[in-house]
Amino acid sequence: MIRLIVVEPEGAYNVGFIARLVKNFSVDEFYLVNPKCNMQEAINFSAQGREILEKKAVIVSNYDDTIKDLDIKIATSSIADNEGDLLRKSIKPWDLDRFIENNKKIGLIFGRESVGLTREEIMKADFLLHIPGNPEYPVLNLSHAVGIILYEVFKLRNVKNTEKNEDERISS
């Protein structure tokens, strides 16, 4: 089970795009902590993700409530692996394969456009995930970071497993 958690998003367009991505990649649960943008405006950017905003999205005011029942909590950051900062030792998107097991509840946590996640929010997670890019400018726009991670998770859950199953069928 994959739960997407977005903390205090500020841009309506990002919330709309993320709702669309939730549908594109069949995410199980979608939580918004204290969104700072106009949710009606977000609908304009959601295309067929509109129903996700209207029916599936759970809006809460407290971050802790969104993570307490999870088995594995994965925070994301554009900053990672700074020397001497252990909190920032990161995993990469493709490392998620070892967590994708059927009965685990996995949370993927994304931060504010302006300041990301706080150190306190990151410390409550089990892992810090970083998407590698141009070392001079690895800071992705929020919804594009979400899209890349959801794509990797979809691939690991659906495509790779199917290929593995087919290989097993063929070899047996």
Next chain:
Amino acid sequence: MIRLIVVEPEGAYNVGFIARLVKNFSVDEFYLVNPKCNMQEAINFSAQGREILEKKAVIVSNYDDTIKDLDIKIATSSIADNEGDLLRKSIKPWDLDRFIENNKKIGLIFGRESVGLTREEIMKADFLLHIPGNPEYPVLNLSHAVGIILYEVFKLRNVKNTEKNEDERISS
């Protein structure tokens, strides 16, 4: 060498986000064919990708001019593998690994938000690339599709090669 080609984009936000992604993932060349949106407005969505729009982006009026000197032309589509439609037999993002060689000029071609690429434009390419997703709604927003492909290419060019080199160093 990777050239990103976007044909007749309609949304200024998408052009801005794509410019940011070009910087995030160190794309070599960036062509816009006949953009239908306000390029000044696009800058508002580009963050530090602003310099990409101002200095790197090449705006042309003719699609053919952007592909004629390429070794491998890869068109993208949200529609793929329709039965009986050979043109639509697709490759997946991770299949790009076999094309990522140092001396090849590779073009990645994206279409309009409203109608994608025309069949004529797709026919001029060597491969059709499709990002798998929810079969009921695999249609990504343009700039999110670009982000996912550029992430895979960056990974294949930088990260995986480095890991392979390290493995070779260790085992030799």
